[in-house]
């Protein structure tokens with residue numbers, strides 16, 4: 001019987017260096033002969049990518065929080081059933097740029113929505129499925145926002161204020177605390193050090209999972 005693949009997610013607030021570090025992780029997995037796919041949320045299927053556009057596009061119309069939450073989970077249901085679960089069942093690892101921890105952080109922390117409500121949607125959409133490992137890239141909010149704002153046009157989330165991102169970061173850090181499947185990386189260090197830390201985490205996970 002094929003061993004189920006492992007599900008690794010990468011999380012963090014804006015400007016933590018997710019893109020660069022995901023590239024590093026992909027290279028590491030390739031070099032270590034891991035069979036994997038790389039995907040993202042919101043998104044990962046054509047329909048879920050359309051929902052992503054709807055979610056990120058700045059707009060005049062105020063966005064209802066419940067509508068936002070349901071769109072995030074609608075995209076996730078599609079992505080999970082079309083892409084993530086079939087890959088895991090075939091023994092392929094899945095590397096995902098954000099997943100439900102982002103919902104607890106942005107909708108729970110940032111928007112201050114009820115986390116019990118998020119948990120009930122999580123059960124509805126995912127059943128028992130949770131990431132095997134969550135890599136949380138952490139930087140002080142000001143540092144991250146300055147980097148994100150240097151990139152130019154801001155999406156609907158990036159336009160939020162510092163207090164919003166402080167709550168997002170706090171929610172991420174709370175979830176990571178004392179929880180063995182979270183790996184918090186201080187992403188304010190030099191890129192070289194961040195990637196040394198990431199390499200050590202990946203090595204440890206691979207050994208632990210015996211693959």
Ligand code: TMP
Nearest residue numbers: 041042072098099102103106107157158
């Ligand atoms: P990013 O992938 O470029 O970071 O953009 C995705 C944005 O969507 C980011 O600002 C966080 C937000 N988001 C949520 O608010 N909730 C979620 O569940 C997910 C996956 C992302």
